[in-house]
Amino acid sequence: MAASTSQHALISIKPAAPAASFSCGKRAGNARFVSATGCCPGSRKFGLVCAANSQSSVIEPVHLPSSPESGSTPKKSGESALILIRHGESLWNEKNLFTGCVDVPLTPKGVNEAIEAGKRICNIPVDVIYTSSLIRAQMTAMLAMMQHRRKKVPIIVHSESERAHQWSQVYSEETKKQSIPVVTAWQLNERMYGELQGLNKQETADRFGKDQVHEWRRSYDIPPPNGESLEMCAERAVSYFKDQIVPQLVAGKHVMIAAHGNSLRSIIMHLDKLTSQEVISLELSTGIPMLYIFKEGKFIRRGSPAGPSEAGVYAYTKKLAQYRQKLDGM
Numbered sequence: 001m002a003a004s005t006s007q008h009a010l011i012s013i014k015p016a017a018p019a020a021s022f023s024c025g026k027r028a029g030n031a032r033f034v035s036a037t038g039c040c041p042g043s044r045k046f047g048l049v050c051a052a053n054s055q056s057s058v059i060e061p062v063h064l065p066s067s068p069e070s071g072s073t074p075k076k077s078g079e080s081a082l083i084l085i086r087h088g089e090s091l092w093n094e095k096n097l098f099t100g101c102v103d104v105p106l107t108p109k110g111v112n113e114a115i116e117a118g119k120r121i122c123n124i125p126v127d128v129i130y131t132s133s134l135i136r137a138q139m140t141a142m143l144a145m146m147q148h149r150r151k152k153v154p155i156i157v158h159s160e161s162e163r164a165h166q167w168s169q170v171y172s173e174e175t176k177k178q179s180i181p182v183v184t185a186w187q188l189n190e191r192m193y194g195e196l197q198g199l200n201k202q203e204t205a206d207r208f209g210k211d212q213v214h215e216w217r218r219s220y221d222i223p224p225p226n227g228e229s230l231e232m233c234a235e236r237a238v239s240y241f242k243d244q245i246v247p248q249l250v251a252g253k254h255v256m257i258a259a260h261g262n263s264l265r266s267i268i269m270h271l272d273k274l275t276s277q278e279v280i281s282l283e284l285s286t287g288i289p290m291l292y293i294f295k296e297g298k299f300i301r302r303g304s305p306a307g308p309s310e311a312g313v314y315a316y317t318k319k320l321a322q323y324r325q326k327l328d329g330m
């Protein structure tokens with residue numbers, strides 16, 4: 001199997017390994033997730049506190065935005081929207097370099113992708129945004145939200161120190177209603193690509209063989225040299241999703257996650273119950289939003305909203321259609 005690029009498909013399941021068939025909602029086979037048991041040393045590196053210590057920064061955003069009167073989102077509606085978006089093209093995507101946890105910004109094309117992604121989701125409610133601690137995901141989230149018709153202001157929640165937290169408080173309830181908290185979490189970072197970080201993907205394939213490089217890039221449990229496998233990435237990303245993000249959805253909050261090819265692959269693997277064989281073929285394009293509806297404890301995949309007026313998304317759920325009508329009336 002040739003090393004595949006992840007640039008051309010929204011969320012495509014390619015015919016990869018023999019007998020790997022994809023069916024949405026199929027039970028997981030040998031996919032397994034282990035809860036993170038401690039703080040990643042990387043949390044210090046990124047200047048962020050670990051999940052266990054950052055409860056307030058994650059929980060607090062629930063109080064920040066909106067009430068139904070503010071044109072925001074219905075509470076306890078029994079369903080919530082979950083938007084996943086891989087960051088737009090980065091400078092190292094453009095150069096075809098392994099990036100991992102190296103913190104590089106978007107290219108102009110990536111900026112455009114983020115803006116276009118924002119247009120696709122501009123009618124879908126968002127109450128809280130989660131991004132990784134990396135600038136390419138944060139830029140994508142911000143640029144996308146600039147397109148939203150509700151025109152709320154995304155505000156990064158700073159939790160790196162008590163002072164940063166205190167000094168970024170907002171003292172107007174009205175202003176808070178017009179804001180969307182943006183929670184940054186290292187757990188959503190791209191998989192750490194180890195000694196491949198900074199290497200050219202094509203040159204690496206030429207040197208080590210394309211099968212070896214494909215195994216490093218797409219297998220579930222084989223890590224690149226001194227890096228994280230998808231399984232290791234899932235241990236932190238899926239644990240964070242379950243511990244911090246699912247409670248928001250359960251509380252009726254609509255959530256957007258801007259993250260990375262592999263941290264999102266691990267979350268999608270969990271949501272769609274893909275097996276470790278099936279996930280090999282899962283590819284995510286840069287800057288394409290994907291919508292899930294969380295209802296009665298289940299995640300229903302709705303694909304990618306094709307545009308701001310895509311009928312299917314709004315026809316599918318009454319609540320989204322009502323939200324859209326409200327925006328039309330504003």
Ligand SMILES: O=C(O)[C@H](O)COP(=O)(O)O
Nearest residue numbers: 006097098099100217261
């Ligand atoms: O970290 C990277 O290089 C990319 O964001 C993802 O790379 P991959 O498609 O090789 O996993």
